[in-house]
Amino acid sequence: MKKELPERFRNHRHVWVVVELERGEVHPVSWELLGEGRKLADRLGVELAGVVMGPPTEATRRAAGEAFCYGADLVYLAEHPVLAQYRTEAYARALTDICESYKPEILLLGATTLGRDLAGAVATTLLTGLTADCTELAVDQDGSLAATRPTFGGSLLCTIYTLNFRPQMATVRPRVFALPPRVEKPVGRIVLHTVQFAEEDIVTKVLDFVPDALTAKSQLAYADVVVAGGMGLQQQENFQLVKQLAATLGAEYGGSRPLVQKGWIPADRQIGQTGKTIRPRVYIAAGISGAIQHRVGVEGADLIVAINTDPNAPIYDFAHVGIVADAVQILPALTRAFTRRLSFNRLVG
Amino acid sequence: MHLVVCIKQVPDSAQIRVHPVTNTIMRQGVPTIINPYDLFALEQALRLRDEFGGKVTVMTMGPPMASDSLRRALGAGADAAVLLTDRFFAGSDTLATSFALSQAIRKIGESEPVDMVFCGKQTIDGDTAQVGPGIATRLGLQQLTYVAKVCEVDRQTRTITVERRAEGGVQVLRTTLPCLITMLEGTAPLRRGSLADMLRAARAEITTWSAKDAGIQDVTNCGLRGSPTVVKRVFAPQARAEKAAQIAVAGRSPDEIAEEVLGLILDRSPGLEDELHRRSAVA
Ligand SMILES: Cc1cc2nc3c(=O)[nH]c(=O)nc-3n(C[C@H](O)[C@H](O)[C@H](O)COP(=O)(O)OP(=O)(O)OC[C@H]3O[C@@H](n4cnc5c(N)ncnc54)[C@H](O)[C@@H]3O)c2cc1C
Ligand SMILES: Cc1cc2nc3c(=O)[nH]c(=O)nc-3n(C[C@H](O)[C@H](O)[C@H](O)COP(=O)(O)OP(=O)(O)OC[C@H]3O[C@@H](n4cnc5c(N)ncnc54)[C@H](O)[C@@H]3O)c2cc1C
Incomplete structure (x- = not known):
């Protein structure tokens, strides 16, 4: 039995994963989430979508293409120079707009510095629930997302629901889910989203990016x-x-x-x-x-x-x-x- | 400059125990502390006040006894403290928490405009890192999370430059005030207050606000009712069925033991030996 939702949420459908793209590279947690999102979407009988936001470059297009290879049925793509480097305001506005236009039922992000920053802002604007650092995601009999996370330093687990609001949002840490096998696939359906703001609208500027020294950075x-x-x-x-x-x-x-x-x-x-x-x-x-x-x-x-x-x-x-x-x-x-x-x-x- | 620091009183999780039968947290007798990450936020705010003058207001939402934490912050040199406490706040998730805190910050700003809000990176109990972004979004403040360093504040242009920890590197960001910063651990540790601060803290009046005092008209946005998330089940992690297979050690040399372990590792990990071989050939 599908859960009865308030009228304004009835047309929220599908499972979405935010594909985390920074400096042309996709964070692998996004593919891990597509793997898990695939299972949720199949269970619900809905589509799995990747959300790709980035500058209009080859790398952004490639990320969209890869999303299909990791299980996405479609990709929402926002390309704009203002999305060249991660900034909360630009990304939160783009993602909020896409959510309001296409209404996901479940929205998953990696629990990275980017994902947590973005998810917290977007969930607040959408006034919906966000479960942090999940270790297990499942779909209940009534179609609700059951998000399980460790509490009190891992000594207990708790399962959290977002019952009466949509989308149901969750973040998941890298490596909690296994990387799904990559299957070569042609680029599928891409829904282009036009970004409705410009660089002048974004207050915060990125002055520099200092990459961690490759030798010092632990893998x-x-x-x-x-x-x-x-x-x-x-x-x-x-x-x-x-x-x-x-x-x-x-x-x-x-x-x-x-x-x-x-x-x-x-x-x-x-x-x-x-x-x-x-x-x-x-x-x-x-x-x-x-x-x-x-x-x-x-x-x-x-x-x-x-x-x-x-x-x-x-x-x-x-x-x-x-x-x-x-x-x-x-x-x-x-x-x-x-x-x-x-x-x-x-x-x- | 007016700086507001949000601190949360949390159970000292090193001392938390779980009841073996009921699977509930045994909080009785567990000492509470200021969330350790918030101490870095407080120190950063105090430093900016020392440099530019102005005022640091600390604020917490919690039960009446959370005033202990505020008093400790005053003892370290904070200038004013606000305790947000009301039964309507009970059971708040992060959305409801950021609602209450942002309303109170608005109220604080009515008497003296707020230039910056400081939070910790995350707490050690709820551990979501969602409250900072929640407050920034609700108040329309520029949001700077995981800040490792405040490089420069320019009062003329009202701009701030910070280093932010990102995936794979550090972003240098410049934005305008007012803004919200969540501080990373490992920055400057909280100072010990002066004797004068300690004495003042002991006698200080802590402003205590109910939801109404904080300017909240509609309490349905607070507490359990204002929380879209619902905790449905709390349970213990499942133990693995079998214990580790122990390698015999008695009377054997470390090298003999190591030989057996090596065999086991390679047996149980098909393809690993080739991989190691390939790597050692490259190295
Ligand atoms: C909020 C919170 C978060 C935490 N997060 C983490 C975390 O992310 N990661 C983490 O690791 N811990 C974390 N901890 C700490 C955790 O609770 C433990 O204290 C910690 O993992 C213990 O580290 P340890 O096993 O190295 O040391 P100990 O617990 O002291 O264990 C040392 C072990 O070494 C064995 N030993 C002694 N001599 C020898 C020898 N010669 N050869 C072989 N074995 C020997 C002993 O039998 C003992 O089992 C956290 C704690 C809290 C409260
Ligand atoms: C085990 C457990 C799991 C939870 N899981 C979730 C979840 O997945 N989703 C959800 O929405 N809620 C969750 N909650 C509820 C959440 O912890 C509370 O809403 C809490 O009030 C704030 O969240 P936090 O502790 O995660 O703070 P964080 O967002 O991690 O805190 C960041 C910073 O915000 C400030 N801050 C936070 N709380 C206060 C406060 N009360 N007063 C002043 N400043 C504060 C501090 O500066 C802090 O460093 C959980 C609670 C528990 C105990």
Whole structure:
């Protein structure tokens, strides 16, 4: 049974995903959301649309084309020089206008600095509900969006509804959902939206953009192997052992929150609820107890290997492989083992 | 310059426990603190006041005991404090919260126009980062979120330049006042107030406003009734069925253990070995 809505919301239909485009690049969270949005749209028997906003360039058109390859049935496209770089006012006005013209039922955005900034502004203008940082999205019997998110640092989950308002909005962190397979497809239906304002109307100006140095910037969220350390390493020097194993594996390294607080690792290498969510094929956690706030950031890993001296450490409740031993000894042994294996293969291969 | 800082009193989440049977949060006896991110916002506002003169007003919406947080902010040097408290505010989601706060800021601005509103990046309990954008949108203020640094304020042209954390880099933005800023963590920590500030804070009168005092005519925009989101279910995360498979360690050397773990990792991750091999060949 479909839920009865107030008259003014009855013609809100379809599932939309905002495709986050910055400096010509799409944030992968947008494709992850299209993958999840596809399931919701199929369940509701409606269409899945991507919303692409950007300057009139090749890259913007390419982003629209890619949206089809990741599952969109159609794309709403707003192209204008005023959208060349992200600014709240320009993007919020464009997105609000598109929503008011074409009335989505569900509107999803990545919980990135861009997505959270934009979603908060747009939900307020549309006077609708917005659920932050969801880890699960589902459609209920009556067709409502059930958005589940961790509360109190992950110790509990809650399911939030936006019952009587439309669109139902939600943000989702990168890597919470898996990247759907990309299927080569021709460009489908594009609905062009004309931007109704000009540069003079936008007060805030972007003076500069300073990209993070590529070497310093951690690629944690999208790494396929991650090695991390925790307080069990005892001393800062021992963190080298984590870095050495990571280097041998061509992996990214990270750590638990106390290591950031102690200044052993930079903040963008924190893994967990208030750090990065990761989804690697292999996650090696050395000297990490497995507190709930850490757990929620790593549960998407295919294989979790934990090294912890305490056989009752909570990390063994969700790791797949456990080694009850001193991480300070096991880490270098793993580095040696992988070095041997890889150089051996090079000799034969 | 008149700067309003929004602070939220939150439970010290490091000490929160969940009742094992009822799955409810056990708040009793849990100490409350000022949301840690808001301390950076307060410090930034105090610095601007010290530089340009003017006034810092701190404001919170919450139960009467939230006045503790305001008093602490006064002790750090804030000039005035407003507590927004009314049963009509109970159960507010972010839309209803930004409504109440923006109405109160409007009211505060009636006696002395507001140049900037400061918020934290997000809270540690609700953790949505939605209230700042909500207030900015409702008041038509320029919105600057995730600000890592306030570079320059020009009083003549009424412009402000900031560095904003964006995906993959830092945006340098210039906008005009009035504006709303949400401050990132890791900027300057909150100062300790002077003895004079502490003494003043202890005796200070905290302005307490009901919805009506804040100029809110229609309370249907507040609290549960003004909240489009509804929390339907609260539950514990499901435990994984089986525990980790433990590698035998007794009497074995780290290298023997590592050999077995390596085998396990490669067995369970098809294709990984080729990938590692490819990478090490490139490196
Ligand atoms: C609001 C909030 C948000 C948070 N967000 C995060 C977050 O995003 N990410 C995060 O990680 N944490 C977060 N935390 C902190 C979290 O609650 C834990 O305190 C933290 O994860 C613990 O870090 P740890 O496992 O490194 O240290 P500990 O809990 O101290 O664990 C150390 C572990 O090492 C083991 N050990 C000791 N010696 C050795 C040895 N020689 N070899 C091997 N093992 C050894 C011990 O048995 C122990 O299990 C948050 C907390 C709060 C309140
Ligand atoms: C576990 C949990 C989950 C929730 N999930 C959602 C959700 O998904 N969607 C939703 O709409 N609501 C949600 N809420 C309700 C929401 O937390 C409240 O509306 C709350 O009043 C403000 O939101 P926040 O804590 O997320 O603040 P944020 O938006 O994270 O706060 C940003 C800044 O706004 C200022 N601020 C926030 N609240 C106040 C205040 N009361 N007084 C003064 N300044 C303030 C502070 O400067 C703060 O740093 C949730 C609440 C809880 C407890």
